[in-house]
Amino acid sequence: xxxxxxxxxxxxxxxxxxxxxxxxxxxxxxxxxxxxxxxxxxxxxxxxxxxxxxxxxxxxxxxxxxxxxxxxxxxxxxxxxxxxxxxxxxxxxxxxxxxxxxxxxxxxxxxxxxxxxxxxxxxxxxxxxxxxxxxxxxxxxxxxxxxxxxxxxxxxxxxxxxxxxxxxxxxxxxxxxxxxxxxxxxxxxxxxxxxxxxxxxxxxxxxxxxxxxxxxxxxxxxxxxxxxxxxxxxxxxxxxxxxxxxxxxxxxxxxxxxxxxxxxxxxxxxxxxxxxxxxxxxxxxxxxxxxxxxxxxxxxxxxxxxxxxxxxxxxxxxxxxxxxxxxxxxxxxxxxxxxxxxxxxxxxxxxxxxxxxxxx
Ligand SMILES: CC(=O)N[C@H]1[C@@H](OP(=O)(O)OP(=O)(O)OC[C@H]2O[C@@H](n3ccc(=O)[nH]c3=O)[C@H](O)[C@@H]2O)O[C@H](CO)[C@@H](O)[C@@H]1O
Numbered sequence: 001x002x003x004x005x006x007x008x009x010x011x012x013x014x015x016x017x018x019x020x021x022x023x024x025x026x027x028x029x030x031x032x033x034x035x036x037x038x039x040x041x042x043x044x045x046x047x048x049x050x051x052x053x054x055x056x057x058x059x060x061x062x063x064x065x066x067x068x069x070x071x072x073x074x075x076x077x078x079x080x081x082x083x084x085x086x087x088x089x090x091x092x093x094x095x096x097x098x099x100x101x102x103x104x105x106x107x108x109x110x111x112x113x114x115x116x117x118x119x120x121x122x123x124x125x126x127x128x129x130x131x132x133x134x135x136x137x138x139x140x141x142x143x144x145x146x147x148x149x150x151x152x153x154x155x156x157x158x159x160x161x162x163x164x165x166x167x168x169x170x171x172x173x174x175x176x177x178x179x180x181x182x183x184x185x186x187x188x189x190x191x192x193x194x195x196x197x198x199x200x201x202x203x204x205x206x207x208x209x210x211x212x213x214x215x216x217x218x219x220x221x222x223x224x225x226x227x228x229x230x231x232x233x234x235x236x237x238x239x240x241x242x243x244x245x246x247x248x249x250x251x252x253x254x255x256x257x258x259x260x261x262x263x264x265x266x267x268x269x270x271x272x273x274x275x276x277x278x279x280x281x282x283x284x285x286x287x288x289x290x291x292x293x294x295x296x297x298x299x300x301x302x303x304x305x306x307x308x309x310x311x312x313x314x315x316x317x318x319x320x321x322x323x324x325x326x327x328x329x330x331x332x333x334x335x336x337x338x339x340x341x342x343x344x345x346x347x348x349x350x351x352x353x354x355x356x357x358x359x360x
Pocket of ligand 1: 013014016018126127131195197198199224244245246247250264265266267268269271284292293296
């Protein structure tokens with residue numbers, strides 16, 4: 001008998017792919033033939049191909065849906081239309097038992113096409129308030145899972161439950177020794193890891209670089225600065241290691257870290273929580289986004305897992321003070337983290353998703 005099929009979609013940023021990466025192995029173990037629908041040049045293509053060589057990846061066109069003016073706003077709806085047709089063709093051919101979407105613009109045509117083809121659609125929302133793509137797609141979904149319980153009332157026209165986060169299992173297998181080796185650090189001083197989300201962050205990069213001489217007096221710094229943002233003039237600086245974007249070695253660098261400074265993307269902050277890493281969060285400002293990271297960060301601060309510095313208040317001085325305060329309160333944050341609900345395992349999440357599939 002032919003294996004049942006499942007289509008995963010989601011992309012645009014690493015956060016929109018991470019859960020899909022985690023649930024592919026348990027879905028395959030349960031006998032599902034997993035297919036991915038993503039865009040031609042989105043980050044999801046390489047992330048999926050690198051971690052799961054041979055997994056069928058179907059490219060569709062996708063347009064960005066913007067809240068601001070751009071000439072592309074006139075052409076992108078046509079791309080979304082073309083994407084719907086391409087996705088519909090694939091869905092009709094594959095006849096999946098379920099479509100699971102992690103969000104991002106590429107998921108919108110897939111969900112519309114899935115609905116047209118009568119296939120159950122499940123969405124996962126990582127932020128407190130749904131992103132634009134998920135918001136548009138939710139009325140066409142059968143069920144929505146959320147990470148934060150506070151998100152459930154934001155879901156309209158679909159049933160919703162809070163599943164909590166899922167963490168890629170390999171992140172728990174880090175080696176401190178390997179992390180220090182990768183970063184060329186001695187391990188004799190506390191290590192601060194700075195991470196600006198999947199695309200890096202100019203604000204964080206500037207803050208850490210301007211405060212580097214002061215930071216390096218008492219700690220070593222590992223800096224994940226995003227593609228194209230290395231500062232070659234800092235090469236060879238004792239106690240400072242910079243990387244553009246790390247894949248395999250991330251678990252080791254995280255294990256080597258005693259605390260993190262980060263954007264407040266949902267996936268990263270739940271990873272830090274699961275790894276009991278004290279955090280200083282600098283959320284993306286409401287001017288540059290819908291303010292989702294501000295809400296994520298505030299809820300983490302309220303639970304005692306993080307301290308927050310708003311982007312508009314970042315100067316060299318406030319940044320250094322905030323790092324100092326986070327270091328002083330690190331033990332208290334770790335104690336609060338011990339009380340947090342454990343994340344779902346990928347197996348548990350896969351089972352939850354499959355409950356929504358045809359025939360269940
Ligand atoms: C600018 C933007 O739109 N940001 C959104 C995007 O975040 P974005 O995808 O940038 O950030 P997330 O924190 O959600 O995820 C980043 C992921 O990249 C991984 N990572 C990061 C750096 C690195 O070198 N290697 C690596 O593997 C992290 O471990 C994490 O799993 O989606 C999130 C989840 O919907 C939202 O909360 C964010 O507001």
